[in-house]
Amino acid sequence: MADLPPLREVIKTHGLSASKALGQNFLFDEQLLGRIAAIPGDLEDKAVLEIGPGPGGLTRALLRAGARVTAIERDSRCIPALAELQAAFPDRLRVVEDDALAIDHGKLMGEPFAVVANLPYNIGTLLFTRWLAESAWPPRWTSLTLMFQQEVARRIVAAEGSGEYGRLAVLAQWRSRARLAMKVHRSAFTPPPKVMSAIVHVEPDDAPEGVTIRTLERLTEAAFGQRRKMLRQSLRGLEGGLKALETVGVDPTRRAETLSVDEFVALARALDNPEIQSAC
Structure with a gap:
């Protein structure tokens, strides 16, 4: 198990601050990060895709859980911090400096993979609907464990007749199982966002026949x-x-x-x- 410095120390060493333009909010609580990494189940030697790792808080939790992580990060300021994780976990972390919206994730991974990510708020829903809309089903992803604003998370798991029920719920539930896995208080983040957050876990299900x-x-x-x-x-x-x-x-x-x-x-x-x- 790699001996790593506290996340706050990593932030300070690399002079990092959360970018509002990139929808960044950093999590430092390693116990909380470990709980998030445990939601998809056993990750030992499993391929995991992470979007927007930032300084690598969730990344290190996934690596400690035994995952083989591919992390897509467009913020070049975070690359040196992620390089330190690569050195601490040889051959277990691949860092791709690019825009997650511009990449074919299935082709990038090349094998079945779980997605675990504290998604940037500004692209979270767009990425989510893109994964849900894959034409090939079952998809290459085996599960999605994603952090959203709590309002968005509730819309994903909503039942008909509720105020949150809408298009996002139907797209998430017609051939998948979606559940609210964990709520995360705004005070857990640096800087604290204006809204509460929650983690949704989605697993693909059988697709109904005769429907596109x-x-x-x-x-x-x-x-x-x-x-x-x-x-x-x-x-x-x-x-x-x-x-x-x-x-x-x-x-x-x-x-x-x-x-x-x-x-x-x-x-x-x-x-x-x-x-x-x-x-x-």
């Missing part, structure tokens, strides 16, 4: 884009939308937030039905 992610994305965008309106209004502009409601037997006077994930799947399946497409 692109159709489900179009459907949920239309339905929740005008969530205060009845479905007969919000889906009017979606080709085949009203016919799909009739086919599935969904009352067109209902609103999007009252539909279950299964009902959205059924509507998407109807939209992809060639008979409905030909009738439009």
